[in-house]
Amino acid sequence: MWLWVIFIIEGDCRASVPFGWLKRKAEWRARKIGFRQIMIEVAREIKREWAKWQKAQTQGDKRDFAAWLAQVGYNANPAEAATWEKNARAIYRLLQAQL
Numbered sequence: 721m722w723l724w725v726i727f728i729i730e731g732d733c734r735a736s737v738p739f740g741w742l743k744r745k746a747e748w749r750a751r752k753i754g755f756r757q758i759m760i761e762v763a764r765e766i767k768r769e770w771a772k773w774q775k776a777q778t779q780g781d782k783r784d785f786a787a788w789l790a791q792v793g794y795n796a797n798p799a800e801a802a803t804w805e806k807n808a809r810a811i812y813r814l815l816q817a818q819l
Contacts, residue, residue, distance in 0.1 A: 721815055722766050722785070723759065726794060729807040738762075769793035786812065 723739075730740035737748045738755055739762045747753040773781075773788040781788075789795055790805035797804070 721812065722789070723763050724815060725808050725811045726762065726766070726789075727759075728811045729804065765794065 726739050730738075737745045738758045741748075741758050741762055744753050744758055744761065748758065769789060770785065772793065773783075773785055776783075776788070776792075783791065786805050786808045790801045790808065791798075795801065795804045
């Protein structure tokens with residue numbers, strides 16, 4: 721579900737690159753990489769962040785995964801962390817309610 725949360729809060733179909741995935745922005749704009757490939761890479765990144773978060777939990781970190789992504793992981797931009805986390809939580813709840 722976090723894949724879709726990130727897709728939505730990073731601008732969904734209006735974003736200059738899906739998922740805000742700037743690592744491949746030039747290739748996306750040049751049409752050398754498709755949505756599916758970016759989605760796969762972001763899913764892998766989320767999986768890596770999940771593993772890092774779980775390890776941090778065993779070492780006493782008290783953040784939940786949304787806070788982790790905003791403060792340490794996927795977003796990790798101090799200027800945007802609070803807003804990103806708030807938006808992520810809202811979209812997560814919205815999607816969760818649809819299940």
